[in-house]
Amino acid sequence: xxxxxxxxxxxxxxxxxxxxxxxxxxxxxxxxxxxxxxxxxxxxxxxxxxxxxxxxxxxxxxxxxxxxxxxxxxxxxxxxxxxxxxxxxxxxxxxxxxxxxxxxxxxxxxxxxxxxxxxxxxxxxxxxxxxxxxxxxxxxxxxxxxxxxxxxxxxxxxxxxxxxxxxxxxxxxxxxxxxxxxxxxxxxxxxxxxxxxxxxxxxxxxxxxxxxxxxxxxxxxxxxxxxxxxxxxxxxxxxxxxxxxxxxxxxxxxxxxxxxxxxxxxxxxxxxxxxxxxxxxxxxxxxxxxxxxxxxxxxxxxxxxxxxxxxxxx
Amino acid sequence: xxxxxxxxxxxxxxxxxxxxxxxxxxxxxxxxxxxxxxxxxxxxxxxxxxxxxxxxxxxxxxxxxxxxxxxxxxxxxxxxxxxxxxxxxxxxxxxxxxxxxxxxxxxxxxxxxxxxxxxxxxxxxxxxxxxxxxxxxxxxxxxxxxxxxxxxxxxxxxxxxxxxxxxxxxxxxxxxxxxxxxxxxxxxxxxxxxxxxxxxxxxxxxxxxxxxxxxxxxxxxxxxxxxxxxxxxxxxxxxxxxxxxxxxxxxxxxxxxxxxxxxxxxxxxxxxxxxxxxxxxxxxxxxxxxxxxxxxxxxxxxxxxxxxxxxxxxxxxxxxxxxxxxxxxxxxxxxxxxxxxxxxxxxxxxxxxxxxxxxxxxxxxxxxxxxxxxxxxxxxxxxxxxxxxxxxxxxxxxxxxxxxxxxxxxxxxxxxxxxxxxxxxxxxxxxxxxxxxxxxxxx
Numbered sequence: 001x002x003x004x005x006x007x008x009x010x011x012x013x014x015x016x017x018x019x020x021x022x023x024x025x026x027x028x029x030x031x032x033x034x035x036x037x038x039x040x041x042x043x044x045x046x047x048x049x050x051x052x053x054x055x056x057x058x059x060x061x062x063x064x065x066x067x068x069x070x071x072x073x074x075x076x077x078x079x080x081x082x083x084x085x086x087x088x089x090x091x092x093x094x095x096x097x098x099x100x101x102x103x104x105x106x107x108x109x110x111x112x113x114x115x116x117x118x119x120x121x122x123x124x125x126x127x128x129x130x131x132x133x134x135x136x137x138x139x140x141x142x143x144x145x146x147x148x149x150x151x152x153x154x155x156x157x158x159x160x161x162x163x164x165x166x167x168x169x170x171x172x173x174x175x176x177x178x179x180x181x182x183x184x185x186x187x188x189x190x191x192x193x194x195x196x197x198x199x200x201x202x203x204x205x206x207x208x209x210x211x212x213x214x215x216x217x218x219x220x221x222x223x224x225x226x227x228x229x230x231x232x233x234x235x236x237x238x239x240x241x242x243x244x245x246x247x248x249x250x251x252x253x254x255x256x257x258x259x260x261x262x263x264x265x266x267x268x269x270x271x272x273x274x275x276x277x278x279x280x281x282x283x284x285x286x287x288x289x290x291x292x293x294x295x296x297x298x299x300x301x302x303x304x305x306x307x308x309x310x311x312x313x314x
Numbered sequence: 315x316x317x318x319x320x321x322x323x324x325x326x327x328x329x330x331x332x333x334x335x336x337x338x339x340x341x342x343x344x345x346x347x348x349x350x351x352x353x354x355x356x357x358x359x360x361x362x363x364x365x366x367x368x369x370x371x372x373x374x375x376x377x378x379x380x381x382x383x384x385x386x387x388x389x390x391x392x393x394x395x396x397x398x399x400x401x402x403x404x405x406x407x408x409x410x411x412x413x414x415x416x417x418x419x420x421x422x423x424x425x426x427x428x429x430x431x432x433x434x435x436x437x438x439x440x441x442x443x444x445x446x447x448x449x450x451x452x453x454x455x456x457x458x459x460x461x462x463x464x465x466x467x468x469x470x471x472x473x474x475x476x477x478x479x480x481x482x483x484x485x486x487x488x489x490x491x492x493x494x495x496x497x498x499x500x501x502x503x504x505x506x507x508x509x510x511x512x513x514x515x516x517x518x519x520x521x522x523x524x525x526x527x528x529x530x531x532x533x534x535x536x537x538x539x540x541x542x543x544x545x546x547x548x549x550x551x552x553x554x555x556x557x558x559x560x561x562x563x564x565x566x567x568x569x570x571x572x573x574x575x576x577x578x579x580x581x582x583x584x585x586x587x588x589x590x591x592x593x594x595x596x597x598x599x600x601x602x603x604x605x606x607x608x609x610x611x612x613x614x615x616x617x618x619x620x621x622x623x624x625x626x627x628x629x630x631x632x633x634x635x636x637x638x639x640x641x642x643x644x645x646x647x648x649x650x651x652x653x654x655x656x657x658x659x660x661x662x663x664x665x666x667x668x669x670x671x672x673x674x675x676x677x678x679x680x681x682x683x684x685x686x687x688x689x690x691x692x693x694x695x696x697x698x699x700x701x702x703x704x705x706x707x708x709x710x711x712x713x714x715x716x717x718x719x720x721x722x723x724x725x726x727x728x729x730x731x732x733x734x735x736x737x738x739x740x741x742x743x744x745x746x747x748x749x750x751x752x753x754x755x756x757x
Contacts, residue, residue, distance in 0.1 A: 062416040063437040077752075081747070147586040148522070168582025170736055254405055254730065258585040259736040274409035276722045276755065277433075279416075 056283035066280065073284035083285070085260050086268035093173060093264065094241045097181040102233055105185035109192035110222075123193070130186025136182075137251035143167055146176050167251065170261040177262065180247055195229035196222070227308045235300050242245040242293055245270070267288060334383055356445030357419060357654040361394055365655045369399045371425035371642075372407035378520065381677060384669040388662045403589070408523070408721065415439045420647025422656045423462040426472045428463065428620040428713070429720040435466035441646040442469035446657035452665055455682030462712065463640040473660050474640035476678030478604040479702055479709060480539050482506075482623040483611060484549055488599040492516040492524055497600060499623050503540065503568050505529075506600075506626045513599055516579035528579040528592045530602050531569045532731030534724045535639075536625070542711050543628045553717030553757050559745045561755060566734075566741045573735060581735035590614060605701060606641070609694045622701045624708065634708040642677040675699065719755040726751040 031038075034184045056073055058066035077083050112123055132138050148165040156163055166172035203221050212220070223230075245266040248256070256271070257262030265285070273282030359365070372529045378401050385397045400421075408430065414420045415472060420439060434440050443451055443464075453461050453473065482497070489496050494513045497506065506527070508688065513526025530536055541548045547556035572578045579592040592598030593750035594614035601607070602625050611620055627634055644663060646656035663669055670685030675698040691699060702709075730744045739747070 063433065063439060118344045148583070154346055165582065165586050168580075168585035172737070252585075253588050257588075257729070257732060258581060259733040259738050260729075270409075275725065277412055 037281050051282075052283040052286060055280050056287050058280045059278075060280040060283075061277040062279055063277070069280070073281045074288075076281065077284055077288065082260065082263065082268060086256070086263045086265045089174070089256075089261070089263050090210075090242060090265040091183075091245075093177060093244065094238060096174075097178045098234065098237045098241050100178060101182045101237060102188055102230070104182050105188040105233070106192050106226075106230075109189045109196060112189075112193060113196045123190075127186035127190055130184040133180065134246050135185030136246065136250055139247040142176070142180055142247070152221050168250065168258050170259050173258065173261045177244070177248065177251075181241065181244070188237060191229055191233055192226065195226045199225040224309045228310055231300070231304055231308045233295065236302075238296065239293055242266075242289065327651075351442075351445035353444055353447035354449050355448050356443075356451075356657065358449055359392065359395070359652075359655050359658050361392075363394060365395045365652050367395060367397045367422040367650075367652065367655055367659055369397055369423045369659065370407070370411070370421040371399075371401050372404045373401055373425075374403075374610070376609070376641040377676060379403070380672050380674075383672050384663055384666070387666065387668055387672075387681075388659060391639075391662065392655075392658065392734075395659070397659065397663075418649045420649055422650040422652065423644060423659050426643040426645040427721075427723060428643070428716050431464070431472055431645075432466050432716065432718045433468060433641065433721075434467070434645065435471035439648050440469075441648055441650060441653045441656065442471060443473065443646065443657060443660070444468075444470045446661075450654050450657040451661045455665055455684050459712070460638075460640055460681055464643055464645065469562060472643035472645040473664050474681050475642040475644060476606070476640075476673075476675075476680050477638035477702075478606050478641045478678040479636050479638055479705060480535060480602065480625050481605040481701060482600055482602045482625050483593060483608065484600045484621045484623060485593065485596065485598075485617065486616070486619055486621055487617060488524065488596060489513070491520075492526070492599060493546055494526070497526075497623060501626045502629050503626045504629065507568055507572055510572055510600075511575065511577045512573070514575075522583070522597055525577070525579045525592065525598045527572070527600050527602075528584070528598050529569050529573060529731060529735055531566050532728060532735070533602060534727040535604075536602050537562070537565050537727075538714060539625060539635070539637075540628065541709075542637060542714065548714040549717050551715070555752060555756070559749060562745050562748070563741060566744060570713065570741065573737075573747055578735070581732050584732070584735075604639070604641070604678070605698050606675060608698055609674075609676050612694055615668060624705060633710065635711050636709045637711040637713045638709055638714045640681070718757050719752075722755040723748070723752045726755070 053104060055066055055119075057070060059069045059072075060066035090295060107144060108126055112119055112126070144165040147153070147168070153163065153165060163169070163172060166176045199222060203225070207217050207221060243266055244264055248262050248264040248267045249270070252258075252262045252267075254267070254271070255277075258265050266289075269282050269285045272278045272285065324710070369381075369385070371377065373381075378399075381399060381401070385399055389395060389397060407425075411420065411424065411430075411434075415437075426434065426440075447453055447470070451473070456474070460474050460477065461470070463474055464470055484497055486496065492513050494516050497509050501509065510526035513524075517524025517526070538548050541557055541561065547563065550556045569578060579598045583595075583597065584592065587595045591601065593601035593611060596615055596617075601611070605622060608620065608622065624634055626638070644660045646653055646660065650656050665682050665684045667684050667688040670680050670682075671688040671690060673680065673685075674689060675695040679699060679702055680689070689695060694720065726748055730748050731738065733739050734741065734744050
């Protein structure tokens with residue numbers, strides 16, 4: 001922004017050459033300072049990305065040289081039942097996990113937004129799980145909690161519910177992963193909390209005057225005022241959920257079991273690339289994911305103007 | 315927070331995987347041919363040169379202790395060589411090696427399995443050890459056929475350390491608890507299935523339920539053994555499947571009733587105990603697997619007495635058709651700077667009497683006379699060696715040559731077997747899906 005203004009001002013005053021060379025010098029200095037990042041960006045991100053794009057059109061087993069095979073990997077992908085299964089598993093996880101997690105995060109954030117004693121403690125306590133949820137140790141503990149006669153099984157038995165272990169149960173393993181995701185709602189919660197603090201108190205006072213109930217205030221004030229924050233959390237968590245890997249890898253010992261019920265997309269990608277040595281195929285999978293996530297992001301942005309409300313925009 | 319700020323935020327982490335792939339491509343192997351050479355033409359270790367070797371193996375802590383002890387002895391004998399050792403579990407071991415192979419950074423010495431030998435050996439990833447024979451590497455103490463199992467084409471790419479034979483373990487304490495007769499050595503596969511049904515019936519009311527067997531049809535090596543017992547070829551010389559879909563169906567049908575009646579260890583229990591199996595968890599009374607598992611089973615169960623039986627036979631043919639699978643081979647990575655020192659280390663682990671005594675039968679029965687010479691044959695080792703001696707006449711077949719991609723089809727077999735156990739696919743679908751995977755995995 002500042003650069004634009006200055007250029008405009010320079011043009012107006014007719015001192016352009018002098019100002020221009022200073023700007024160029026500054027720009028040069030800027031790029032020099034940016035250099036470490038730029039080198040990293042091109043060498044470690046853009047280069048490998050392009051290489052993987054090329055690899056996705058090859059038959060590459062990590063040992064020999066990649067052999068160009070056109071779009072065969074992509075054709076194989078869509079004929080592969082395990083690929084479809086992994087897309088299903090991941091889709092279900094995103095569609096169920098993200099809304100539940102965000103709802104939980106928003107609910108707790110609203111509770112913590114009140115003025116009570118010891119709120120700092122509660123905030124930290126609710127935030128803590130999100131710091132460790134992606135770790136290996138939590139996945140191991142989680143696994144131990146959800147086996148036959150594990151903590152969860154016993155607790156449910158108290159209420160007369162006999163489900164057995166969730167880990168070996170093909171229909172309960174997904175709810176377990178969703179619970180694990182929901183439990184780590186700390187990051188969106190903190191952002192919601194910050195958003196709630198920004199909602200002007202006058203709006204609620206005015207609504208109170210008009211006799212609006214709690215629900216009415218929530219739907220007509222809180223949600224619209226929070227919509228940019230909801231949008232941000234929705235986007236970040238959707239993208240993050242597509243990439244779930246660590247916990248799935250640990251809990252199923254890298255297999256996606258039982259019977260492929262936890263075969264998450266990135267886990268299957270890993271299996272293809274590093275267990276079956278089909279790196280070309282794995283690269284094709286990575287690019288399909290990039291395209292899908294990219295399209296979803298685009299859809300989110302396109303539809304956002306219908307439901308995301310920015311204060312100050314009229 | 316403006317829209318502009320947010321737009322730059324999404325980052326595409328899945329690309330990390332793709333990035334890895336690409337980095338690998340960029341650094342892809344500079345695999346030069348070794349050129350082979352005559353035995354004895356390889357160099358020898360220069361005692362004045364400081365050499366560091368890296369070494370990797372798969373296994374548990376017990377194996378690591380044994381390796382480390384053996385390596386210490388090696389370092390005493392070669393004070394100028396420093397060995398940096400590391401290990402991981404089987405499942406993590408191979409992806410790591412594959413990544414290193416792509417980046418030409420394989421360990422100087424690492425444990426190799428028959429399932430992967432043709433993949434690594436056939437692609438110039440391993441040092442041809444032929445030139446070091448008679449020099450740093452002495453292989454005269456092992457049978458010629460056994461040494462041959464480390465060859466791919468003309469090159470000698472791995473040195474077998476030991477041999478394993480398939481066996482049937484049983485847990486006498488559990489069998490007594492079940493109140494059924496113990497399984498016997500003269501059972502056929504269907505007798506065994508019948509026995510398992512009976513045992514499961516007796517254990518149904520225990521908590522947790524006890525079983526006679528897990529679904530043995532899910533063990534690919536047992537199927538291979540079954541094929542060999544039937545006098546069938548398993549893989550052709552070009553690395554293709556030599557058996558048919560009907561052969562697999564016949565094998566799977568041996569346990570159809572057991573699966574239908576819930577008389578094998580249920581898959582949800584298996585998923586929870588993984589990586590332990592039902593035998594280790596003491597919920598299953600028998601286990602058909604490699605005989606070197608005995609040491610592990612003793613450690614896992616904490617029991618004092620486990621029995622070894624030979625595996626069942628096929629109907630109408632008493633010949634057991636056992637084979638010895640060379641196991642725990644040692645290879646040297648093609649990129650090593652000190653192939654002569656790597657050969658010396660492999661030689662030491664293969665032949666040294668003290669090292670042999672340290673390993674015992676934990677890697678299988680040692681391949682060389684000298685490694686066996688100072689073994690304190692008692693306990694587990696004695697049981698395994700006695701078993702192999704008793705079976706000597708039954709070991710009549712060569713181990714099938716495993717094609718490139720074997721690791722993948724073996725894993726697919728195990729996975730589909732689990733899916734079958736959950737009842738999500740039929741036996742026909744198992745066969746259809748497995749053959750489809752084999753088609754894309756085999757050359």
